[in-house]
Amino acid sequence: MHAETVLYASLTDVEALEQLSDIGLAPECIPLAGMRDVVEYAVGYFRRSGRAKAPSRELLVEQWGHRLEQCGVELPDEDLQIDEVYTAIEYLQAQHALVVSQALLRETAVDMAQAEPHELVDRVHAAASQWHGLSMTLRDRSAEVEGIQGLTDSVARYEQRAAAPKVLSGMALGIPAVDRHTLGIHEGELASYAAGAKAGKSWSASNVARAEWQRQRETVLYTLENSVKMTYDRLACQTCGVDYRRYQKGECIPEEIERVKEWLHENEADLRDGLHVISPSPGRRTPAALINQAHSYNAKSVIIDQLSHVEHPDPGRKPRHEVVRDIVVELANLISTGRQLLPLLLNVQVNREGIAAASKAGRLEITHLAESAEIERGSSWVFGLMRSDAEVTAGMATLQTVASRRMDLKHWACAWEPWYGVQEALREVTL
Numbered sequence: 001m002h003a004e005t006v007l008y009a010s011l012t013d014v015e016a017l018e019q020l021s022d023i024g025l026a027p028e029c030i031p032l033a034g035m036r037d038v039v040e041y042a043v044g045y046f047r048r049s050g051r052a053k054a055p056s057r058e059l060l061v062e063q064w065g066h067r068l069e070q071c072g073v074e075l076p077d078e079d080l081q082i083d084e085v086y087t088a089i090e091y092l093q094a095q096h097a098l099v100v101s102q103a104l105l106r107e108t109a110v111d112m113a114q115a116e117p118h119e120l121v122d123r124v125h126a127a128a129s130q131w132h133g134l135s136m137t138l139r140d141r142s143a144e145v146e147g148i149q150g151l152t153d154s155v156a157r158y159e160q161r162a163a164a165p166k167v168l169s170g171m172a173l174g175i176p177a178v179d180r181h182t183l184g185i186h187e188g189e190l191a192s193y194a195a196g197a198k199a200g201k202s203w204s205a206s207n208v209a210r211a212e213w214q215r216q217r218e219t220v221l222y223t224l225e226n227s228v229k230m231t232y233d234r235l236a237c238q239t240c241g242v243d244y245r246r247y248q249k250g251e252c253i254p255e256e257i258e259r260v261k262e263w264l265h266e267n268e269a270d271l272r273d274g275l276h277v278i279s280p281s282p283g284r285r286t287p288a289a290l291i292n293q294a295h296s297y298n299a300k301s302v303i304i305d306q307l308s309h310v311e312h313p314d315p316g317r318k319p320r321h322e323v324v325r326d327i328v329v330e331l332a333n334l335i336s337t338g339r340q341l342l343p344l345l346l347n348v349q350v351n352r353e354g355i356a357a358a359s360k361a362g363r364l365e366i367t368h369l370a371e372s373a374e375i376e377r378g379s380s381w382v383f384g385l386m387r388s389d390a391e392v393t394a395g396m397a398t399l400q401t402v403a404s405r406r407m408d409l410k411h412w413a414c415a416w417e418p419w420y421g422v423q424e425a426l427r428e429v430t431l
Contacts, residue, residue, distance in 0.1 A: 003095075004031065006088035009076040011042035014054045016085045021046055024141035025089050029096040034071040038064045047149070050156040086339040093138045100134050171301040171343035173204075173383075174211030177425035178399065181410050185381060187341035190332045192307075192375050194348040194364065194402065195385035196355040201347040202226055203418035204385070205305040206234050208345055213275040217300040220276045222290055224309035231277050236260050237420055244419035285311040287330040295340055302335070306347035307375075324371040328378035348375055350384075358386060363411075363431035366403050380405045387416065395422070400431065 007030070010016035021043050027036040041063065045055045057075050061068065068075065108127040115123045145153065168184035171191075185191045195201045202225065209221040223231045237244040240259040246252045276297050280289065287310060294302045304310065310331075312323045328346075335342040350358070354368035364384035366372050376382060382403040391397055397416035401409045412425035 003088040003091040004035075005076060006084050007039065007092065008035070008073055010085050010088070011039065011060060012054050012057050012075065014046070014052070017042060017046040017054045018051060019085045020089065021051070022142040023086070023089055024139075025092065026096075026137040028137065029092045031092075031095070032071050032073070034067055035073060038067060047152070047156075050159055051153060052156070052160065097134065097138055104130055104134070171208065171217075171345065172211050172215065173345075174207045175399070175412075175414070175423060175425050177412055177428075181401075181407060182381070185343040185345065186406075187343055188336035189380035189406075190328070190335060190344045190346060190378055191381035191383065192346050192348045192379040193383045193385070194350050194369055194375075196350045196352070199385055199387055200397070200416065200418050201349075201385070202231075202305050203234065203238070204423065205303050205345065205347055206231055207238055207418065207421075207423050208301075209275060209277070209303055210235055210239055212301045213271060216270070216274060218274050218276075218298050219301045219303070220278060220294040220297055220299040221303045221305070222285075223277060223279050223305050224285060225306060226279075228277050228279050234419075235277075238418065239263060239421065241421045282311070285309060286313045287327055287334055288313065291331070291334040291342070294342065298340075299342065301345075302342050303345045304331075304347065306349060308349050321371045321374055325374035325377070328374055332378035346379075358384075359388065363398075364400055364402055376403055379403065391416070398429065398431070399425065 007020075007025075010020055020039075025039070027040065030036050030039060038060070042055050042060065046053065055063075060075060104127070108123075108130075111123045111127070112120065168179055170184035170186040170189065172179045172184055173182070173191075193201060193204060195204075202223070205221060205223075209219050212219040221231065233247060234244060236242065237247050240256070240263050242252060242256040242260060246256070276299070278293070280293070284293075290304065290310070291302070307324070307327065310327050312318070312327055315323050318326075331344060331346065335344045348369060350364070350368060351370050354364075354370065358364040358368045361368075364386050366376050366382060369375055369382075381401070384400040384402040386398045386400065387396075388398075395415060395417045397414045398411060399414050400411045401407070403409075411429050411431050413427050413429045415422050415424045415426055
């Protein structure tokens with residue numbers, strides 16, 4: 001009965017109705033037949049409002065009070081978590097599947113036993129059709145929208161974006177100019193961050209983790225190359241503007257260490273939890289292991305440093321490009337399906353040949369990445385970091401948008417001295 005209670009509570013909550021509308025719940029999965037019209041009314045109200053409003057408790061009582069009384073249902077007046085709605089839908093579908101499948105099994109067994117030999121094939125086809133019908137009733141419809149409803153929803157989403165302030169959705173990269181362009185790495189998007197060896201990928205990963213943590217988003221940073229202790233040393237320096245090189249040598253001036261201590265004192269209460277820096281042991285670095293562990297922390301943002309250290313669950317004798325393809329595709333699928341979509345930042349190595357080609361061309365192109373086709377196929381974004389000798393001397397870098405499925409390509413000249421927290425876009429550049 002708890003699943004039905006959660007379902008009925010969802011009828012007055014916008015986010016819960018959005019989940020219910022997207023996933024879909026066939027009327028026959030609702031045990032109380034009298035409540036099926038009420039649920040359909042609430043979902044219809046949500047869609048007609050441009051996916052912006054849910055019917056109030058008072059409106060439902062006014063419109064359906066007699067039906068609610070007949071069914072013995074009192075609408076709960078409580079806040080819902082999205083996970084609760086998803087679980088309720090899942091449970092009601094499972095119960096319907098159990099009841100119907102048991103009936104189908106009995107009917108099929110009787111039909112097959114009573115059929116004449118020449119009728120058996122037709123009976124099998126009929127049974128298969130019934131099972132297929134059950135399967136279609138229970139499907140998740142969030143990835144399949146039909147005709148007018150899909151276009152109507154598209155317009156509603158646009159109007160919401162147009163009316164709302166241009167705010168980040170998902171994961172920030174911690175560089176304001178870049179975040180204003182991307183509006184965040186959205187849930188379900190994989191952003192690949194490409195650079196050469198020792199160019200600053202790990203620094204960028206910890207900078208993103210720091211930015212997300214300070215936005216109070218549950219964040220998981222997998223440091224597969226550097227140690228957890230080293231990563232936290234870097235985070236301390238980036239956060240407080242302390243020179244990492246002096247920090248490692250124990251040669252900081254007193255004022256620098258005092259800044260770190262003062263920051264901890266001021267922020268300890270608000271940011272005590274929420275940042276998980278993890279270096280999984282070998283054998284626990286497959287895409288499924290990493291994303292499942294992130295889910296266990298209820299992560300909102302995931303960062304993996306870096307691709308070359310992610311393990312294939314069964315590499316066999318596959319060539320490297322197939323291993324990379326499998327890993328990237330699995331990561332993309334894991335973060336973009338299921339009940340909890342995640343934004344993922346994945347650091348990617350550009351080899352020496354790619355760096356040489358990029359230096360000659362004056363910009364990083366997707367073809368300069370090793371296994372470029374496999375990385376591009378699974379990525380919603382590909383960012384590239386380039387540093388010429390002159391830029392290194394000047395404490396500068398060029399950050400590119402190499403590929404994007406959602407926005408145009410932009411590039412920035414950046415102040416770049418990440419070992420004491422400087423990663424800042426100064427101006428847009430044309431490459």
